[in-house]
Amino acid sequence: MNHSGWLWAILGLLLIGGEMLAPGVFLIWLGLAALVTGAIVGLIGVGWQAAMLVFAVLAVVCVIIGRLLTRRRSEEPDAATGLNDRGRQLIGKVFRLEATMNGGEGRIRVGDSSWRVIGPELLAGTEIKVVRVEGATLVVEKA
Numbered sequence: 001m002n003h004s005g006w007l008w009a010i011l012g013l014l015l016i017g018g019e020m021l022a023p024g025v026f027l028i029w030l031g032l033a034a035l036v037t038g039a040i041v042g043l044i045g046v047g048w049q050a051a052m053l054v055f056a057v058l059a060v061v062c063v064i065i066g067r068l069l070t071r072r073r074s075e076e077p078d079a080a081t082g083l084n085d086r087g088r089q090l091i092g093k094v095f096r097l098e099a100t101m102n103g104g105e106g107r108i109r110v111g112d113s114s115w116r117v118i119g120p121e122l123l124a125g126t127e128i129k130v131v132r133v134e135g136a137t138l139v140v141e142k143a
Helices: 003-021 027-044 048-074 086-090
Strands: 094-096 105-110 113-118 127-134 137-142
Touching (some): 003 027, 003 048, 027 048, 086 127, 094 105
Parallel strands (some): 113 137
Antiparallel strands (some): 094 127
């Protein structure tokens, strides 16, 4: 591997190391592109203009592949727990109305918090089931 190949490899390692200092799953893909560029430059011995072009193309390809890989995992919601989505955790659960619903609106107590609910006119003490969430409001029906 010639000197410019080693420089690309060092740049790649620095970028990957930078990912550890400022995680965001972005620098790692640029570091990977720089490492591959270093290998190509070292094996083929292309000039600096061609090396820059190879790096630019590889950087775009690596970032796109990385986004596809990370998006797939991050878009799969944890349906079992509804982590960080308290309202979604309540869907399907049954509660008792604190007061009679007026105008289709009322409140229920869940643990130490009170939630606004909308649904049919029901009397205080009626058991209701949460069917969906609209913002910070629970949509309910009679259980």
